[in-house]
Every structure is written in C-alpha cells, then in structure tokens.
Amino acid sequence: MTLHWLAALLIVGGFTLGLSMVDLPISRQKLQWYAWHKWIGITVFLLACARLGWRARYRAPPPVEMPAWQQRSATISHRLLYALMLVIPVSGWLYSSATGVQVVYLGWVPLPDLVPKHKELAVVLRAVHVTLNFTLLALVCVHTAAALKHHYVDRDSVLTRMLPGSRNP
C-alpha cells in the first residue's frame, strides 16, 4: 500500500516534470530537471519490481463483491498499469541512450547505454515514450474514476482499504 502511494506520487511528479521540462530554454535548470525526471522514472521501475516481488510472495487481498465484467476489467487494467510502470522508464532510458546522453541514477550510478547514439532512432523512441505516457495518463484516470465510483457509488471498501491506517498491507 505504501509502495502504491509512493509510486502514484512519483508517477504524477515525473509526468508533470516531463511535460514542463521540454519547453524550458536550454539552461542549468533544464539539465537538472531532465536528471530528476530520469531518476524518478528509474525509481518507478524499481518500485514496480518491488511490488511485483511482494505480490509473488503475498497474495492480493480478495476482491470485494462486484460483477464479473468489472472484476475482469480491474485485473486487465492493473496488469496494464504494471506493464506501463516497467516499460515507460525503459523507453525513456532507451531514448536517452539514442540521443547520446548517459543516464546516471541519482547522479551516482551510471547506467549502461542501451543503444548507440542514433538520431533517427531517437525520434522514434521519443514518440514511443510520449505515447506510452499518455496511455498511462488515460489508464490512471480510469483507475482513479473506478476507485471513486467504488467509494461513492458502490460504497464498498475498495478505496478505503488502500488508505493509510487500514489493516491490509
């Protein structure tokens, strides 16, 4: 649960930072924001791995009562969210490598370049990174809307059991 909210915070922060940094004029601040954006992305990737590890060990709490189609949709959208949390940071890392800019996690751990510098490839990877992010944005909206619907319309415990102070891990 803590991991969920930490990831949520980082995803919103990293997304907003990504949107704002691209329009900055080239400056020390711009380089700094790009660095932070990349660190956030790698952290989201690591958190997603940690959460998958956790889920492999401890089963998810049983779902509350809901129609089967909603249950299926929830499973699919959760899987997609996990997939995007893993794929989006990697697409950004690939994009950075293709532009010839190394990623140094937290200014401390240099990550290997995944592909050699290649301008045409960089253009494609940028488009992929942006498209995946807007897909994630759409999915996060659905995810949030579903949580609010469960809370205010169905009046079940789907949202509250994810809040701090609840018993579920």
Add this chain to the structure above:
Amino acid sequence: MVLLRSFVPSLGALLLAAGQAAAQGVLIDKSEIRFISRQMGVNVEGRFRRWKANIVFLPKELGRSKADLDVDLASIDLASDESETEVKRPQWFDTGKFPIAKFVSSSIRDLGSDRYEVSGTLTIKGITHDATVPLTLKKDAAGNNLAEGSFTIKRLDYKIGEGEWADPETVANEVIVRVRMVLPPVK
C-alpha cells in the same frame, strides 16, 4: 573559350591532387571525429558530420608525414536540435564568425609498437593552443591503416561556453575527443 582553356590545366591539377589524396588521404565515410563532454556528471556524446583531412602517413618517412584537419563546427551532431542550435551561438563555438576548427600537425613521433604521437596546434574560435594526439595504428580487414586515439581539450582554453556556461560544475572543462581515421595503404 580562353576562360575554359585557362581552366582546363588547373582542373587537371585538381584531379591529380584528388588522385593523390585518394591514395594517401582518409576514407572519410569510415572515419569519425567524436567527443564526450560531461554535463552535470552525465556523459554526453556527440560528433562532427563534416570535416576535411589532409593526411600523409609514411611510417618510414615521418618527417614528410602530416595530419591536418578542418572541422566544420556547424556540422555538430548532439543530443537534440535545440542543443545543436545552442552550441553554434556566440557563447559557444560562434560558428557565424569561426566556422572551422583547425588542427595543423608539426611533427609525428614513433613511440614504438604501432603507437604514434602527433603534435601540432589546435585553433578553435580564433584561439590557438598546442595539442598532442596519441594514436594507435592497426590494420583493418581491407588492409587499410586504422589510426585511433583520444585526447582531452579544455573547452575554457578556447572560450567554448562563456558567461553562465563557463561554470565547469554544469559542463565540465575537459572534453574528450576521439578520432578514428581510416587511411588506405600507401602505394
């Protein structure tokens, strides 16, 4: 017609010169000039797309050998179009006023075991400093000579990145230049 006649001999001379250059020059498409700069602790790689070289490499006659290079600074290939535009500005290369970086060799020393040292002067942005380029020579599969080496220049010595960009904490002073020259065998 008079004009054409006076033109023909010089054209011939030009072709001859081109022929010699092909025999002893550089295979530009296989060669490259790359560099690595460090921005806020992160390596950023780039290269120059266009440059010319006048290289004569005679291992047994190093006195007659030379390696002169003209690099078209505006042909820089960096991370983004935005940074390429930025480095052409007066604070950086000022390519409007100083389009070419020039290396002129003065001597080539044999260091043994296929290692050589090319000494000369490097001029960027109208500023000239001595530069030494260590090279290692290998043969590639096609029998060409492959000369590879890297050297470090201090960008602030040449006023590359002035004003707010002079701070080496943002962009490091040291820039590693890597050259890879493919020279056809001397006939």
